[in-house]
Amino acid sequence: MKNGEKSVFCGVLKTAKLPDRSASNICRCVKLDERKLSGYKTHDAHFMLHYLLPIPIKSFLPDHVAIALIHLCSFFQRLCQKVITLEELDFIEVEIKETINQLERIFPPSFFYIMIHFPIHLANEVRLGGPVQNRWMYSTEREMGTFKSYICNRCYPEGCIAEARVGIYCMNLFSRYWHGAVQTKFNRRARNNDECDPSDAETVSLFSKKGCPLGAMKIDPFILDNKTLSQAHAYLLGNCVLPKKYMLCKEHEKEVNNQSRRSKWSKAKNHCQNFSQWFETRSLQEDVPNLIKQLSRGPNSIAKRYSGYLINEYRFHIRQRDARRKTQNSGVTLFASTTSFASSKDKNATAADLTYYGRIVDIVELDYYSNFKVVLFKCD
Structure with a gap:
């Protein structure tokens, strides 16, 4: 793991799929040893124009040339997005006219034929015909x-x-007239079907939806270290859907906030670090249901590991599995509601929804002593 990277756990339910930017054929066209492009198609040209071309332009060309070309690439990227407003169309329509004028000061007149003038009318075409995706060829x-x-x-x-x-x-x-036992393309199981194994149907789920592992177990069960085990259990306590757990979480927050002469930052840190231990002690009382007591024991140190998982009709792979593939399914994004502090002396905490991006390095199945099983993604 590189310096500065941190490994954290995220649940399979709250994890969203990142756009697969490797869907372009450009990775198969480039031959680094021969410095050639082969099999270059129209979609690859769009991919180059939107994402890759501005990087070398900024590094090798003069500033006045690079700025005009980067504006041109940005125009096509914003024009081809899935959601675009009329106000943004008015803005980019004015901007492309200025960009063309800048290009006229750089390139000779023989460069400007009818296709160079054509982008001026593309914004109005989107205004009349709708998003570009509906008119792709x-x-x-x-x-x-x-x-x-x-x-x-x-x-x-x-x-x-x-x-x-x-x-x-x-x-x-x-x-269409074969009986159900004959598998056809109309009744066969979807490729990303995330229905769980019938043998696990009686297991209590701590999340609102289950998925299913992709393929067989990667290796034999392994032993988790204490730090990884505590991180996984802490994440599970903060995100499981049991109602009584939510009431205990509020109870611990109230106890921490009643402690005087402590800053809000130290109270939030105390709640985050000590909730798991307090939860285990609090669950020993009689007013706590058996399901919460079983959860407070924590997971077994012996866990399973998978290289892929299906959830929410998405396919996820670990980074090691994607290393030998053209397309990538290890990128994830997580929307988390959290309280942020500028420093330890900050008295005004800010509660907001933050977005985190990362890649899956491991898929671990935790076993809470056969009471329930939970699959978590370990991400960088």
């Missing part, structure tokens, strides 16, 4: 590629396509 190009694969006799391409489509329509019609 990528889906049509993919379908045309499928039609080309049907051609067996180049003298009669239309006949080959028509014959292949008739066969596909017939097979689709027949598959």
